[in-house]
Structures are given as C-alpha cells and as structure tokens.
Amino acid sequence: MESASLLKRHGLRSTPVRRLLLEIMDATEHAVSHADLEQQVGGEADRVTLYRALNTFEEHGIIHKVLDREGVARFALCMDNCSTHTHVDEHLHFQCTVCSNVYCLPIEHYPRVSMPNGFNLVRLSLVAEGVCKRCN
Ligand SMILES: [Zn+2]
Ligand SMILES: [Zn+2]
Ligand SMILES: [Zn+2]
Numbered sequence: 001m002e003s004a005s006l007l008k009r010h011g012l013r014s015t016p017v018r019r020l021l022l023e024i025m026d027a028t029e030h031a032v033s034h035a036d037l038e039q040q041v042g043g044e045a046d047r048v049t050l051y052r053a054l055n056t057f058e059e060h061g062i063i064h065k066v067l068d069r070e071g072v073a074r075f076a077l078c079m080d081n082c083s084t085h086t087h088v089d090e091h092l093h094f095q096c097t098v099c100s101n102v103y104c105l106p107i108e109h110y111p112r113v114s115m116p117n118g119f120n121l122v123r124l125s126l127v128a129e130g131v132c133k134r135c136n
Helices: 004-010 015-025 034-044 049-060
Strands: 065-069 073-077 092-096 100-103 125-130
Touching: 004 015, 015 049, 015 073, 034 049, 034 073, 049 065, 049 073, 073 100
Parallel strands: 092 125
Antiparallel strands: 065 073, 092 100
C-alpha cells in the first residue's frame, strides 16, 4: 500500500502523521486500538491529533471501526471499495479468545438481510470468536 497515494485518492492531504498511521495499520495483521496506535506512534503525535486523523479516515472510507467484546474500538484499513460516506466492509470480524486480537477476514457469502416493515438497516456486523492462526 502506498499511503500517500491512498490519501490522495480519498481527497486528503498527506501529512507525516496520517501516513504513519496508515503504514502502521497496513503492517499490522489485526485491527488496532487507540492504545496500540498511541504506543506505536510514540512522540510523533499527541492523542488529539491521533483521534482526529482516525475520525477523518473513517469519514473518508479509508478505515473502519470494529467494537470488540469489551466494547473497545479497534481500527482496520478498509479492504473493500469504501468511499466518503459509504462503507461496504462486507467481511467477518474474528476475535481471538486467546490474544483478543480482532482480524478482518474475507468471507465468500456475506448474508443479505431483509428487514421487517418499519425497520431500517444501517449496518450489519458479523463477529466471530475463535482461536487465531498465531495462537493455534
Ligand atoms: Zn470501509
Ligand atoms: Zn490469537
Ligand atoms: Zn474489518
């Protein structure tokens, strides 16, 4: 992944912090939490800058948020064709019961859910639990 061109494609200015965040997420096999990112970014950016960059990425369809079992937000690069205002992340989120990491896993058939009258589907989230390949 070329972080600078990814930012450009989504109409965002390329700054060192933004590029660094994207590179960390690209290099990490599982979704990362704020705490993970803060730790890895170190002194390069303060907490507010980090939060703001993550929000911007999410709004522009570059990353998506996953809530883990404990309700902690974790972030991962979008693997599908997400764009500003539209996320189409139709994959499974797999949380390991040993290391607690959350992985984005592609699945062949993403379910189509038809809603009863009066219900409006905004987001469908598929979460699985098990043991990841590193802990197996
Ligand atoms: Zn997305
Ligand atoms: Zn694991
Ligand atoms: Zn995901």
